[in-house]
Amino acid sequence: MKFHIVILLLFVLGVLRASGADKLSKNFYKQRCRQAETLVRDITWGRAQNDSRLGAKLLRVHYHDCFVRGCDASILLDTVGTNAAAEKDARPNLSLLGYEVIDEIKSQLEKVCPGVVSCSDILALAARDAVSFPFKKEMWDVLTGRRDGRTSLSSEVTGNIPGASSNFTTLKDLFAKKGLNVNDLVALSGAHTIGVAHCGPFSRRLYNFTGKGDTDPSLDETYAASLKSQCPNPASAAITVEMDPQSSESFDNDYFTTVKQNKGLFQSDAALITDRAAAKIVDSLLKPKSFFSEFGKSMKNMGAVEVLTGSAGEIRKNCRIVNALFSVLSSTNEILEKVSVKVPGEETYAKEDYTISLGKKLMLKLLYTIYYFTIGVAHCCGPFSRRLYNFTGKGDTNPSLDESYAASLKSQCPNPASVAITVEMDPQSSESFDTDYFTRVKQNKGLFQSDAALITDRAATKIVDLLLIKKSIIYILRLMFSSIIFPIYVMYGPQPY
Ligand SMILES: *[C@@H]1O[C@H](CO)[C@@H](O)[C@H](O)[C@H]1NC(C)=O
Ligand SMILES: *[C@@H]1O[C@H](CO)[C@@H](O)[C@H](O)[C@H]1NC(C)=O
Ligand SMILES: *[C@@H]1O[C@H](CO)[C@@H](O)[C@H](O)[C@H]1NC(C)=O
Ligand SMILES: *[C@@H]1O[C@H](CO)[C@@H](O)[C@H](O)[C@H]1NC(C)=O
Numbered sequence: 001m002k003f004h005i006v007i008l009l010l011f012v013l014g015v016l017r018a019s020g021a022d023k024l025s026k027n028f029y030k031q032r033c034r035q036a037e038t039l040v041r042d043i044t045w046g047r048a049q050n051d052s053r054l055g056a057k058l059l060r061v062h063y064h065d066c067f068v069r070g071c072d073a074s075i076l077l078d079t080v081g082t083n084a085a086a087e088k089d090a091r092p093n094l095s096l097l098g099y100e101v102i103d104e105i106k107s108q109l110e111k112v113c114p115g116v117v118s119c120s121d122i123l124a125l126a127a128r129d130a131v132s133f134p135f136k137k138e139m140w141d142v143l144t145g146r147r148d149g150r151t152s153l154s155s156e157v158t159g160n161i162p163g164a165s166s167n168f169t170t171l172k173d174l175f176a177k178k179g180l181n182v183n184d185l186v187a188l189s190g191a192h193t194i195g196v197a198h199c200g201p202f203s204r205r206l207y208n209f210t211g212k213g214d215t216d217p218s219l220d221e222t223y224a225a226s227l228k229s230q231c232p233n234p235a236s237a238a239i240t241v242e243m244d245p246q247s248s249e250s251f252d253n254d255y256f257t258t259v260k261q262n263k264g265l266f267q268s269d270a271a272l273i274t275d276r277a278a279a280k281i282v283d284s285l286l287k288p289k290s291f292f293s294e295f296g297k298s299m300k301n302m303g304a305v306e307v308l309t310g311s312a313g314e315i316r317k318n319c320r321i322v323n324a325l326f327s328v329l330s331s332t333n334e335i336l337e338k339v340s341v342k343v344p345g346e347e348t349y350a351k352e353d354y355t356i357s358l359g360k361k362l363m364l365k366l367l368y369t370i371y372y373f374t375i376g377v378a379h380c381c382g383p384f385s386r387r388l389y390n391f392t393g394k395g396d397t398n399p400s401l402d403e404s405y406a407a408s409l410k411s412q413c414p415n416p417a418s419v420a421i422t423v424e425m426d427p428q429s430s431e432s433f434d435t436d437y438f439t440r441v442k443q444n445k446g447l448f449q450s451d452a453a454l455i456t457d458r459a460a461t462k463i464v465d466l467l468l469i470k471k472s473i474i475y476i477l478r479l480m481f482s483s484i485i486f487p488i489y490v491m492y493g494p495q496p497y
Contacts, residue, residue, distance in 0.1 A: 021304035024143035028121070033113035037144075040125040043105045048133035052249045055131035056195030057098035062127040063191070063302065064096060065120065067178060068160045070306025072149030073119035076102060076319040079154075090157035099320075102126060106319050119319035120146035124303050131194070131251050139251070140296030142303060147313035150322045164201035164266040168275045171268055178305045180298070186272055186281040187298040190291060192265070193255035194248060196240040199231035202266055207233040218270050220262040227265075241265070253291035256282050381413030381421050384448055389415040400452050402444040409447075423447075 029036035048054045065075040068087055076099065079086040088096060102122055109117045121144045132139040162174045175185045205216040206228050215224050223245075230241050242248035243265050244255050255269075259282055264270040273279045285291045317326045387398040388410050397406050412423050437451075442465075446452045455461045 021143060021300060023307060023309040024145045024304055026141065026143055028144035029113075029117060033109070033116045035112060036109060036117045037125060039108055039112070040105050040122055041129045043108060044101065044126045044129040045133050047101050047104075048130050053195060054098060054101065055127070055133065055251060056191075057096070058101070058123070058127040058130045059191050060195070061096050061098055061102075062123050063188070064157075064161060065123060066302050066305045067174075068156050069149055069151065070308070071120050071124060071146055071303055072306070072308050072313060073123060073146075073316065073319060074149045074152040076119050076123065077152035077322065078320040085154040086152040087154055087157055088152070090154035098130075101130075102319055106316075110317060115315050115317060117315070118146050118148050118313075119316045120148050120307070122319070128299070134250065139292065140299050143300065145307075145309055147308040147310075148316040148319075149308060149313050150324075162268055164197075164268055165204070166268045166271065168271040168278065171271055172275075178302075180301055180305070182275075182278050183281055183294065184298040184301050186278050187285065187291070187294040188302060189259075189269065189272060190253060190255050190285065190295050192243045192269060193253065194251050195243050196248060197243050197265060198237060199235040199239050199241065200237065202227070203231060203233065203235035205267060206231065216267065216270070218262060223261075223263045253285055253288050256285045256291070260286070381409075381417035381423065382419065384409070385413060385415065385417035387449060388413065398449070398452075400444055405443075405445045 027037070044054070044058075051057075061075055062071070064087070065071055065073060068074060075087050075096070077086045077088070079089050088099075102119065105122050105126060106117075106119060109122070121142075124142050124146070125144070128138060128140055128142050160174065160177070162171050166174070171185055172182060175181065180188075205219060206224060207213065207215070209216040219227075226245075227241065231239055244258060245263070247254045255264075258264060259269055259272055262270065264272070272282055285294060314323050317323055387401060388406060389395065389397070391398040401409075409423065413421055440446060441451055441454055444452065446454070
């Protein structure tokens, strides 16, 4: 019986491991966008010619993408407006680079095959091509057919991505969570054969390993001395050192030699020879041919982690923002091109005025605010739970909230609030960019106090009324970029929740 369970388990695990890769295929874009892979390669090689570190940069971005929410290009999304911080802002010191190359490829691909090639596939291909540039051939196969996610949260980074000081158990566990085994762990660590690192992540190893001003005894002494001379204590963010001394620009298996010589830069490198099975794999990768083939296999495994395929996710039009926001943004840009903004009782604002004075970031922030209001984004009960159950501390409900709406909210959100429950902000008109939000605010059905606050001010109420009459996105946009509504958003705009 036990034997059967083991067999069954092995079978299930085998299937699970293969499932991601099974959903992807070789040359997925052959019919849909014939030139896709060539175009990615040409642009990447063009950039790699000038930037010898591009391979290291894009490999890192791809790896960070796959380990958080799978390879869905979530790492490429920018933090926008009041939305929670995106993955790429998780740790400022991560210093992931190379995003602009992906942007360039995407904008070229959108010209020839609009809406076809996903950002996640571009990233997987470009990482391969950048590393492959010096060899003038593809160093591993990249399967394609990934689709892009719509969510990116900095809070999901910790706990998914191994740190520089992770021990072997942690490394193994984090890889296992992604369906990757010890072979993959060791082979992919070989990526440290290229690139540079800031001193911070290994500074403790040099100067204060156990808190007694000591150096990690597992680090080769002369190497430690050389690292100390490059990286004074405390670590400066301005200094970088080569990960694989002498050959940090060439993609080779030197990394494993240095790890064997106790010259792995991070604790997570040294950790590979603290486990017998892993140390054996390190030995096997001392042969260059084995390294290239094993690295390729493991890249294929990693590239298939939790991929979105079929109708899941979307094909982003711009790798930095989700499509819903992109369409609002591009219609805004179009409108801004054509319309000179005239607000009743106000001056006419030339296009340059708001683009310069507000700037693109602010524009995005404002748009995202409205996007959040009008499109039914779900929110957990916490932020308005007091309004329902204990408004003035006497177990009362906020009297400014419509009674039947309050009752309906109470039935959805029991007290105390559970983070697991969410309600939609605009249940009747999800997915449509409209002015229903303002109707609801007028009916005392704004979800948050900050929504209800809009009609506690006379000037703001007048604008809400205007927005009710002119049910037009153009009108909102005109107002948004005028000086009237902007201060209102600054004063009453939603706080990050
Ligand atoms: C390479 O870099 C030089 C100097 O920064 C620049 O002038 C040139 O346009 C770059 N070439 C490419 C292909 O990016
Ligand atoms: C590895 O690190 C984790 C997390 O820091 C720790 O809980 C665990 O005890 C360590 N394992 C070993 C074998 O040192
Ligand atoms: C991150 O960067 C900041 C500022 O550059 C620095 O003070 C801090 O020590 C760095 N942290 C690590 C872990 O490198
Ligand atoms: C070394 O670490 C200990 C404990 O974390 C700390 O109290 C001490 O200040 C550190 N010393 C230096 C020189 O950073």
